Amino acid sequence: MTALLQLDNIVKTFRKQGKAFHAVDGVSLAIESGQTFGLVGESGSGKSTLARCALRLIPPTSGTSQLDGQDLGALSRSQLRRARAGTGMVFQNPVAALNPRMRVQALVAEPLITHTRLRGPALQARVGELLDRVGLAAEHAQRLPHQLSGGQCQRVGIARALATNPKLIVLDEPTSALDVSVQAQILNLLRELREQHELSYLLISHDLEVVRYMSDYVGVMRQGQLVEEGPTADVFAKPRHDYTRELLDASPGSRHNHQLVASAEPVTIQL
Numbered sequence: 001m002t003a004l005l006q007l008d009n010i011v012k013t014f015r016k017q018g019k020a021f022h023a024v025d026g027v028s029l030a031i032e033s034g035q036t037f038g039l040v041g042e043s044g045s046g047k048s049t050l051a052r053c054a055l056r057l058i059p060p061t062s063g064t065s066q067l068d069g070q071d072l073g074a075l076s077r078s079q080l081r082r083a084r085a086g087t088g089m090v091f092q093n094p095v096a097a098l099n100p101r102m103r104v105q106a107l108v109a110e111p112l113i114t115h116t117r118l119r120g121p122a123l124q125a126r127v128g129e130l131l132d133r134v135g136l137a138a139e140h141a142q143r144l145p146h147q148l149s150g151g152q153c154q155r156v157g158i159a160r161a162l163a164t165n166p167k168l169i170v171l172d173e174p175t176s177a178l179d180v181s182v183q184a185q186i187l188n189l190l191r192e193l194r195e196q197h198e199l200s201y202l203l204i205s206h207d208l209e210v211v212r213y214m215s216d217y218v219g220v221m222r223q224g225q226l227v228e229e230g231p232t233a234d235v236f237a238k239p240r241h242d243y244t245r246e247l248l249d250a251s252p253g254s255r256h257n258h259q260l261v262a263s264a265e266p267v268t269i270q271l
């Protein structure tokens with residue numbers, strides 16, 4: 001079976017104070033269709049850089065990224081744009097990720113205008129459908145980002161990511177800027193959407209409890225390298241690498257999100 005996303009030996013080198021350093025240092029991983037791969041690791045370990053290389057938002061220094069069997073590095077600019085329509089990205093700071101001068105309607109329409117031929121009433125209808133899907137009401141369509149809560153802004157971000165019916169969504173710290181109670185709502189929304197649309201996620205989070213709640217597979221990054229990888233239950237029960245053990249020990253497991261892990265049923269989303 002072809003993996004939905006297959007990364008082989010990705011290296012990304014930046015220059016820091018004149019010296020080259022590997023922000024990502026030979027990472028390989030595969031995400032199968034319908035799976036969620038959780039990526040954890042300390043700040044600066046290269047998680048976001050790896051995600052950007054995976055979608056080729058930046059070119060890796062070496063290594064390949066294949067989406068649905070297609071080597072993204074071998075595509076022309078227009079082919080790459082088309083391939084990227086099969087992916088979505090949700091960012092950490094939902095307010096900053098949205099153009100402050102654009103209304104929700106226009107923000108959600110933007111990817112549809114770029115990637116589809118929907119225009120006029122059909123476009124409006126699709127925007128309405130997407131807002132509904134992420135739990136926003138029609139009245140939100142005319143608001144500007146600053147007229148929404150952080151959680152509502154992240155719902156707009158998720159609607160934008162969903163617009164082109166992607167198979168894979170990269171979630172880069174999707175809840176870390178949100179209040180604790182709102183975090184649970186957004187995580188549950190993401191879980192519901194995953195079921196409804198058979199989505200795969202590459203989920204980046206420094207919060208181990210978030211990763212445990214959401215992921216089938218976990219990868220642990222340290223200084224640009226994937227030091228441990230495996231099914232979530234295994235990695236949490238029997239971490240092999242010292243660094244993973246350190247992370248687990250440092251994670252206050254009894255914290256708020258623990259209640260998420262304990263509850264088998266998704267918490268009802270309150271709007």
Ligand SMILES: Nc1ncnc2c1ncn2[C@@H]1O[C@H](COP(=O)(O)OP(=O)(O)OP(=O)(O)O)[C@@H](O)[C@H]1O
Nearest residue numbers: 014015023041042043044045046047048049050206
């Ligand atoms: N465009 C860039 N130019 C130079 N260095 C960069 C660039 N982007 C990232 N870096 C460096 O690469 C390293 C990895 O950064 P990256 O943002 O991928 O880490 P991260 O694991 O996502 O961290 P965080 O958890 O804080 O988001 C860091 O040392 C960062 O300073």
Ligand SMILES: [Mg+2]
Nearest residue numbers: 047048049172
């Ligand atoms: Mg990051």
